[in-house]
Amino acid sequence: MSSAGSSRSADRTTVVVIDDHMLFRRGVVSAIGDLVAVVGEADDVGSGIAAIREAVPDVVLLDVHLSSGSGREIIEAVSVDLPRVRFLALSVSDAPADVLGLVRAGARGYVTKRIDGAELVDAIEQVALGNAVFSPRLAGFVLDAFTGSPGARAQGEDPGADPDLERLTAREREVMQHLARGYAYKEIAEALVISVRTVESHASAVLRKLQLSSRNQLAHWVSQNRLV
Amino acid sequence: MGPSRRRLDLGRLRAGAITDERPLVLGVAGTTARLLGASPLVVRVALAVLTLAAGWGVALYLVLWWMLRGHDHGAERPGTLRHNLGVIAATAAQLVLVDSWIGGVDPALLWPVGLVGFALALARPVPSANEGRWSVSVGRVVAGAVLMLAGLLSAVGASQDLSSLLDTAVAASVLVGGLGLVFAPWLRRVVTEADADRLRRAQAEARAEMATHLHDSVLQTLTLIQNRSCQPEVAAALAHRQERELRQWLYDHVPEAAVPASSLRSAIDTAAAEIEDQYLKVIECIVVGDTTMTEPVQALVAATREAIVNAAKFAQVGRVSVYAEVDRHGELPLTVEVFVRDRGVGFVLDAVPPDRHGIADSICARMERAGGRAEITSRVGSGTEVCLRWPA
Numbered sequence: 001m002s003s004a005g006s007s008r009s010a011d012r013t014t015v016v017v018i019d020d021h022m023l024f025r026r027g028v029v030s031a032i033g034d035l036v037a038v039v040g041e042a043d044d045v046g047s048g049i050a051a052i053r054e055a056v057p058d059v060v061l062l063d064v065h066l067s068s069g070s071g072r073e074i075i076e077a078v079s080v081d082l083p084r085v086r087f088l089a090l091s092v093s094d095a096p097a098d099v100l101g102l103v104r105a106g107a108r109g110y111v112t113k114r115i116d117g118a119e120l121v122d123a124i125e126q127v128a129l130g131n132a133v134f135s136p137r138l139a140g141f142v143l144d145a146f147t148g149s150p151g152a153r154a155q156g157e158d159p160g161a162d163p164d165l166e167r168l169t170a171r172e173r174e175v176m177q178h179l180a181r182g183y184a185y186k187e188i189a190e191a192l193v194i195s196v197r198t199v200e201s202h203a204s205a206v207l208r209k210l211q212l213s214s215r216n217q218l219a220h221w222v223s224q225n226r227l228v
Numbered sequence: 229m230g231p232s233r234r235r236l237d238l239g240r241l242r243a244g245a246i247t248d249e250r251p252l253v254l255g256v257a258g259t260t261a262r263l264l265g266a267s268p269l270v271v272r273v274a275l276a277v278l279t280l281a282a283g284w285g286v287a288l289y290l291v292l293w294w295m296l297r298g299h300d301h302g303a304e305r306p307g308t309l310r311h312n313l314g315v316i317a318a319t320a321a322q323l324v325l326v327d328s329w330i331g332g333v334d335p336a337l338l339w340p341v342g343l344v345g346f347a348l349a350l351a352r353p354v355p356s357a358n359e360g361r362w363s364v365s366v367g368r369v370v371a372g373a374v375l376m377l378a379g380l381l382s383a384v385g386a387s388q389d390l391s392s393l394l395d396t397a398v399a400a401s402v403l404v405g406g407l408g409l410v411f412a413p414w415l416r417r418v419v420t421e422a423d424a425d426r427l428r429r430a431q432a433e434a435r436a437e438m439a440t441h442l443h444d445s446v447l448q449t450l451t452l453i454q455n456r457s458c459q460p461e462v463a464a465a466l467a468h469r470q471e472r473e474l475r476q477w478l479y480d481h482v483p484e485a486a487v488p489a490s491s492l493r494s495a496i497d498t499a500a501a502e503i504e505d506q507y508l509k510v511i512e513c514i515v516v517g518d519t520t521m522t523e524p525v526q527a528l529v530a531a532t533r534e535a536i537v538n539a540a541k542f543a544q545v546g547r548v549s550v551y552a553e554v555d556r557h558g559e560l561p562l563t564v565e566v567f568v569r570d571r572g573v574g575f576v577l578d579a580v581p582p583d584r585h586g587i588a589d590s591i592c593a594r595m596e597r598a599g600g601r602a603e604i605t606s607r608v609g610s611g612t613e614v615c616l617r618w619p620a
Contacts, residue, residue, distance in 0.1 A: 140514035181567045182549025
């Protein structure tokens with residue numbers, strides 16, 4: 001269990017859950033409540049910001065879509081004052097634009113709501129440690145984004161690399177491919193014969209590239225991607 | 229208008245909903261007054277005065293009506309005495325107006341035309357208080373008819389004077405104008421009603437379709453899940469299948485089976501969905517890139533399907549991961565890779581009995597025939613991964 005950044009609640013990671021579906025929130029809290037300390041809950045942008053400011057948790061579990069706005073607004077509102085609070089996006093939404101938008105705003109990872117309790121706890125611990133968390137789907141989005149849109153390429157508009165979008169290294173790409181195949185960091189380390197620590201640093205590097213890429217490039221890619 | 233009523237109307241004004249005055253003709257004067265912050269009475273008097281001044285009021289009214297056509301001029305309300313008086317006044321004004329324009333209108337026309345106008349005002353349909361329906365009171369129609377008859381008879385009585393073309397034309401135009409005045413609100417209402425009605429019908433249809441769909445799909449699934457609540461895997465698979473269907477219905481609005489798989493992505497998604505339904509497992513599909521369905525790609529999809537089925541059947545886990553990637557090196561040729569992975573019981577490859585055709589024929593041989601390759605790695609206790617590549 002992680003002891004990162006938590007001075008309260010024994011050594012448990014502290015978590016604030018923000019989701020506008022009460023039932024879902026209940027489900028999450030009961031699934032992870034034994035292993036992490038849920039120190040706050042909220043159902044919209046305003047109360048979410050207030051809950052984060054009050055509890056100052058290690059990790060905020062954040063729904064991409066809230067009834068009163070987007071999870072992105074919350075990240076933008078608190079990330080300057082509270083840089084140590086980390087965000088893990090959680091959503092049923094599979095639209096790359098929404099997911100990548102949240103990652104660009106500063107979320108350290110994205111998991112879908114189909115994740116089970118143990119995996120979610122693991123993802124929360126990873127984010128608390130400052131690591132990136134890529135669900136297979138997010139890894140797929142990233143690979144799509146960094147290899148250019150297949151549609152554009154087929155039409156010859158976008159042959160090869162987008163010069164503005166920083167490329168993934170061969171290793172980073174391999175890590176992303178394994179993540180998309182459903183491998184955990186430990187399994188990737190075994191498969192590539194590298195340390196788990198190295199896998200984590202590759203994943204974090206990809207996350208950084210994603211966050212540094214300009215909004216326009218992503219928008220361009222997203223608009224050409226049929227997943228939207 | 230009492231003080232309480234005034235307050236109510238001010239409330240309406242603030243809400244910006246409708247005018248505080250009942251429309252007399254089309255509601256233009258009321259709306260103008262609201263926009264200017266003046267009393268509707270002032271606007272109406274001004275329009276009347278301008279009308280007497282060579283008909284400018286009428287022209288102004290029409291211009292205002294055109295300019296304000298986007299505004300809600302307010303709903304008709306019952307209680308039409310004022311309206312009737314207004315119509316009679318307007319009819320009389322018309323006579324005066326025509327007289328001032330061309331002169332020489334026989335004053336004897338005033339009575340018959342006035343009577344007919346009054347008859348029309350009485351007999352016209354008025355909005356009833358409930359549901360914006362229009363009612364025609366029998367008593368009013370009879371009274372209107374009697375008056376109309378009297379008016380026409382007196383017009384015939386004055387027929388010697390009507391013999392001149394001018395007077396006939398004047399009488400006819402005044403009647404038409406009066407008809408217009410009387411029926412304008414009603415026509416406006418009919419048109420608005422028709423629009424609103426169409427909208428209501430469309431909404432009702434959409435709601436009915438949604439209800440049918442939800443009943444056929446979501447409610448059935450929820451019932452199934454409740455009945456089988458002891459088997460979490462079954463419930464999870466049912467819920468996932470329902471989620472997929474609902475998502476597709478909400479965003480694509482095309483039934484799954486209606487579109488034949490035309491690309492690798494849709495073919496793999498479809499295969500995974502079908503297996504998911506059949507074996508009640510969660511199959512997570514990630515596809516990066518896409519390509520059209522050529523013959524080798526079809527073979528690849530068939531092998532993928534077989535690999536997923538094997539995992540669903542034998543791995544004894546609830547989840548199978550599928551990852552497909554199309555890599556284009558600039559132009560063709562492209563490479564396609566598919567990985568089907570489970571964290572299940574695994575098996576010893578050499579120990580698979582030779583009569584099990586699934587792996588040998590349906591996966592390996594099929595890939596080789598298509599010019600590709602299949603690799604299977606499995607460890608007892610930690611799962612299996614089938615890797616398909618094309619070209620080899």
